[in-house]
Amino acid sequence: MQHAVTALRVGIALLLAVLLDGLGVPAAMLLAPLAVFAVASRRRAVPLPRRTLELGLLLIGATIGSGVTLGMLREFGNIMAIGAGIALAMIAAGIVTGIAAARIVGIDTASGIVATVPGGLPEMTAVSLTYGLRSELIIAVHLGRRVGVLLLAVLVASGTWG
Amino acid sequence: MTLLNGFAPLIIAGIAVLGLRRIRVPASEMLVGLVVAAAVVLLLEVGPVPGWVSLVGQFLIGATIGTRLAAADFAPALRQLPAFVVAVMLVVAVGAAGAFVLARFTTLDLTSALLAVLPGGAPDAAAVATAVEANAAAVAAVHIMRQVIVLAVVVGLLDRFLMRRTG
Numbered sequence: 001m002q003h004a005v006t007a008l009r010v011g012i013a014l015l016l017a018v019l020l021d022g023l024g025v026p027a028a029m030l031l032a033p034l035a036v037f038a039v040a041s042r043r044r045a046v047p048l049p050r051r052t053l054e055l056g057l058l059l060i061g062a063t064i065g066s067g068v069t070l071g072m073l074r075e076f077g078n079i080m081a082i083g084a085g086i087a088l089a090m091i092a093a094g095i096v097t098g099i100a101a102a103r104i105v106g107i108d109t110a111s112g113i114v115a116t117v118p119g120g121l122p123e124m125t126a127v128s129l130t131y132g133l134r135s136e137l138i139i140a141v142h143l144g145r146r147v148g149v150l151l152l153a154v155l156v157a158s159g160t161w162g
Numbered sequence: 163m164t165l166l167n168g169f170a171p172l173i174i175a176g177i178a179v180l181g182l183r184r185i186r187v188p189a190s191e192m193l194v195g196l197v198v199a200a201a202v203v204l205l206l207e208v209g210p211v212p213g214w215v216s217l218v219g220q221f222l223i224g225a226t227i228g229t230r231l232a233a234a235d236f237a238p239a240l241r242q243l244p245a246f247v248v249a250v251m252l253v254v255a256v257g258a259a260g261a262f263v264l265a266r267f268t269t270l271d272l273t274s275a276l277l278a279v280l281p282g283g284a285p286d287a288a289a290v291a292t293a294v295e296a297n298a299a300a301v302a303a304v305h306i307m308r309q310v311i312v313l314a315v316v317v318g319l320l321d322r323f324l325m326r327r328t329g
Contacts, residue, residue: 009225010225013221013224013225014221017221026283026285026286027220027283029217029220029221029224030220030221030223030224031224032221032224033221033222033224033225033228034224034225034227034228034231035228036225036228037224037225037226037227037228037229037232038227038228038229038231038232039228039232040228041228041229041232042232045229045232046229047229048225048226048229052222052225052226053222053223053226054179054191055191055219055222056218056219056220056221056222056223056226057191057192057195057219057223058172058175058176058179058191058192058195058219059172059195059215059216059218059219059222060192060195060216060219060220060223061175061191061192061193061194061195061196061199061313062171062172062175062176062195062196062198062199062211062215063172063199063210063211063213063215063216063219064196064199064216064306064309064310064313065171065175065195065196065197065198065199065200065201065203065310066171066172066199066200066202066203066209066210066211067210067302067306068200068203068204068306068307068310069203069204069210070203070204070207072299072303072306075299076299076300076303076304078267078268078269079264079268079269079270079278079300079303079304080303080304080307082260082263082264082267082268083264083278083279083303083304083307083308084307084311085260086256086257086260086261086263086264086279087304087307087308087311087312088311088315089256089260090253090256090257090260090281090308091311091312091315091316093252093253093256094249094253095319097248097249097250097252097253098249100249101242101245101246101248101249104245105241105242105245105246107242109324110320110324112246112249113316113319113320113324114316114320115246115249116246116249116250116253117253117312117315117316118253118257118281118308118312119309119312119313119316120283120284120309120312121283122216122219122220122223122224123192123309123312123313124316125223125227126192126223127192127313127316127317127320129223129226129227129230131320134239135227135230135231136231136235136236136239137238137239137242137243137246139227140236140239140240140243141243141246141247141250144243144247144250145250145254145281145282146282146283146286148250148254148282149254149280149281149282149283149286149287150282150283150286150290152254152280152282153276153277153280153282153286153287153290154290156273156276156277156280156290157273157277157290157291157293157294157296158294
């Protein structure tokens with residue numbers, strides 16, 4: 001019975017993900033199952049196998065890692081070197097502002113840092129879950145940043161700024 | 163054969179994760195998967211893992227988070243959000259300033275540099291870059307590198323200095 005309930009939720013989440021993706025919602029494949037399973041679990045909690053999260057982490061990690069190619073490093077050597085420096089500067093800024101924001105609102109430092117560093121939404125939400133951090137806050141902040149930066153990117157691309 | 167070629171980094175990364183489970187490796191599934199897959203691609207010159215694999219991973223993580231968030235109270239998070247919006251805007255400002263440096267010292271034009279450095283989603287930025295005929299390959303490359311660095315730094319920081327994994 002539990003398997004049937006989980007299968008039904010997976011099916012509904014997949015349909016919602018396809019719909020949201022078609023509407024241009026970022027990270028639809030993460031957000032749709034999150035919403036469906038959160039709402040459904042409030043009515044009837046059906047735990048997922050413990051390995052579900054670990055498999056998800058492996059799939060994302062391997063996909064990101066395999067994207068780093070030799071050709072990329074050769075072709076964009078100079079760009080990557082400066083880009084790495086900028087990434088480190090943004091991480092440092094994220095750590096400092098994350099600690100400050102955490103102290104202002106009175107939450108743990110780790111949640112503050114994970115909320116503000118410029119990592120990907122799926123990766124940082126997975127990290128928050130792995131370490132038992134404030135997932136709801138971290139998801140809200142990263143989703144807001146991703147949507148905000150997407151709007152900014154469209155402005156840049158349209159020549160309004162940049 | 164091509165299909166197997168693309169899955170080689172994932173299969174080897176999976177074996178590495180299982181093998182390293184006995185010793186203590188921080189956030190081993192994602193971090194070991196990332197490092198091993200990168201090493202496999204660079205050393206064996208095989209193709210990258212297909213993009214849809216990441217979507218499956220996102221789906222599994224989304225479902226797990228949703229299940230665990232069912233009992234969460236979102237009201238405090240909404241109250242705390244403004245402080246984090248300001249914090250994130252400062253991080254984005256650092257990135258925007260960095261884009262001008264990137265455009266000044268490399269062959270990238272300013273639009274491509276901004277799309278590469280602004281800390282949004284890699285697929286979003288690459289899609290916008292493609293749409294306006296900016297350097298989408300460089301944009302995607304810088305985003306992937308940033309994700310790798312952030313993940314390594316954050317997991318290292320959490321594991322070494324701030325806390326222990328809960329499961």
